[in-house]
Amino acid sequence: GAGVSQSPSNKVTEKGKDVELRCDPISGHTALYWYRQSLGxxxxxxxxxxxxxxxxxxxxxxxRFSAExxxxxxSTLTIQRTQQEDSAVYLCASSSNSGAPYEQYFGPxxxxxxx
Amino acid sequence: AQSVTQLDSHVSxxxxxxxxxxxxxxxxxxxxxxxxxxxxxxxxxxxLKYTSAATLVKGINGFEAEFKKSETxxxxxxxxxxxxxxAEYFCVVSQRGATNKLIFGxxxxxxxxx
Numbered sequence: 207g208a209g210v211s212q213s214p215s216n217k218v219t220e221k222g223k224d225v226e227l228r229c230d231p232i233s234g235h236t237a238l239y240w241y242r243q244s245l246g247x248x249x250x251x252x253x254x255x256x257x258x259x260x261x262x263x264x265x266x267x268x269x270r271f272s273a274e275x276x277x278x279x280x281s282t283l284t285i286q287r288t289q290q291e292d293s294a295v296y297l298c299a300s301s302s303n304s305g306a307p308y309e310q311y312f313g314p315x316x317x318x319x320x321x
Numbered sequence: 322a323q324s325v326t327q328l329d330s331h332v333s334x335x336x337x338x339x340x341x342x343x344x345x346x347x348x349x350x351x352x353x354x355x356x357x358x359x360x361x362x363x364x365x366x367x368x369l370k371y372t373s374a375a376t377l378v379k380g381i382n383g384f385e386a387e388f389k390k391s392e393t394x395x396x397x398x399x400x401x402x403x404x405x406x407x408a409e410y411f412c413v414v415s416q417r418g419a420t421n422k423l424i425f426g427x428x429x430x431x432x433x434x435x
Contacts, residue, residue: 210364239422249411249425262420297365301421308421309355312365 208232210313212298218319219288227283227316231300238281239301239310240273246293252296255281288320323348325395325412327426335434340384340399344412347393354395355423356386360408368410371395374433382406383396407433 211230219225231238240252251265255275266272270289275281283291295317299310332416354371369380376388386397392398395412412426 234374237421239421241425248427249423252420254420254422256420262422265422299365299423302358308415309367309370310423312357313366 210298210311212296212313214314214316215314215318216319218321221290221320222287224286225288225318226317227296229281229283229298229313231279231281231298232302232311233279234274235300235302235311236245236278237301237308237310238275239299240281240283241297241299242294243297243315247294249297252283260285261267288318290320293318293320323352323414323416323424325354325414325424325426327410327412327429329429330427331430331432332360333432333434334402337401338405340397340402340406340431342397342410342412342431342432344395344397344426345393346412346414350386350417353417353421354386354388355413355415356380356395356397357411357413357425358408359411359428365411368397402431402433404433404435407431 213228238255238258243249253273254262270286273283295315297315298313301308301310324347326345356368357365359365368384368426370380371388379385384399409428411428413423416422
């Protein structure tokens with residue numbers, strides 16, 4: 207079956223511009239996660255969506271970052287007024303939250319470069 | 322707070338020799354532990370997961386890991402390395418609770434020499 211997909215695969219943007227990153231989780235997966243992988247910080251959690259519950263935004267590094275998940279499926283991560291330190295690979299994962307420990311399936315990531 | 326520590330940032334082995342990637346965890350309760358692999362320019366793939374049903378966990382591609390509570394370790398091993406095993410490996414703990422977010426180690430880059 208189809209895995210987690212992300213678009214675009216690569217994004218180059220100028221400092222100060224806004225960007226939107228998209229994640230399409232595995233069909234039927236109720237949980238969706240965003241992580242960031244950067245040279246300085248390694249892999250870190252950003253935000254978590256579970257069904258219709260309020261998202262866990264505890265990992266978002268600043269108020270320039272936001273995310274939404276429409277219809278319990280596709281999610282968009284938005285970074286406003288991008289900075290060079292936002293350059294990283296943004297990874298999306300989804301999970302069915304059944305059969306603990308809940309395995310998370312990762313997408314290929316979006317490589318963001320802020321110039 | 323839960324955390325994992327990967328003891329080696331780089332490991333180099335010869336093809337056909339054993340692989341050992343070390344990971345120690347910190348958790349106040351029985352953790353859920355994983356090993357993920359990331360090949361160059363590829364996504365993260367789950368190698369294996371510890372479910373508390375058995376301390377020796379077998380994964381894909383001949384990898385296995387042993388959960389040792391007394392040593393707070395979850396080392397990844399493979400009897401014989403293959404060139405295709407060259408990749409970055411992450412030891413991961415799942416934070417118990419509503420989120421189940423993953424907390425990643427810093428990664429170990431495995432090089433396999435011919």
